[in-house]
Amino acid sequence: MGVYINPFGESKEIWLVVHGTPSPQPTWDQVPKGQIAVCLVDNFHFTAAGVAYSKHEMKAFQSPSDHRPRRWYFVPLELLTDEIIGDRAYLDSLITRG
Numbered sequence: 300m301g302v303y304i305n306p307f308g309e310s311k312e313i314w315l316v317v318h319g320t321p322s323p324q325p326t327w328d329q330v331p332k333g334q335i336a337v338c339l340v341d342n343f344h345f346t347a348a349g350v351a352y353s354k355h356e357m358k359a360f361q362s363p364s365d366h367r368p369r370r371w372y373f374v375p376l377e378l379l380t381d382e383i384i385g386d387r388a389y390l391d392s393l394i395t396r397g
Contacts, residue, residue: 301350304350304384305348311339312346315337319372320372321372325373326357327354327357334375335350335394336350336374338351340369
């Protein structure tokens with residue numbers, strides 16, 4: 300199960316514009332210290348803002364066989380609270396570097 304941004308009271312799109320920094324097609328090594336990459340995926344009927352918590356997860360979001368429109372953002376880790384992602388402890392257990 301992945302980790303997704305679902306802010307209360309505003310859309311994921313607005314939350315990412317306010318709190319994130321756009322990054323076109325980032326690599327794992329480009330993620331600034333203290334931040335994490337988030338991929339906003341257009342599923343046509345809804346959007347999903349998936350947290351790329353590892354190099355493997357980032358590659359999965361960047362699969363060349365997946366043709367859904369995507370936008371990338373860097374978001375400060377400190378903003379990904381239980382209220383925004385549901386379970387911060389779960390995200391912390393998934394984060395890997397390298």
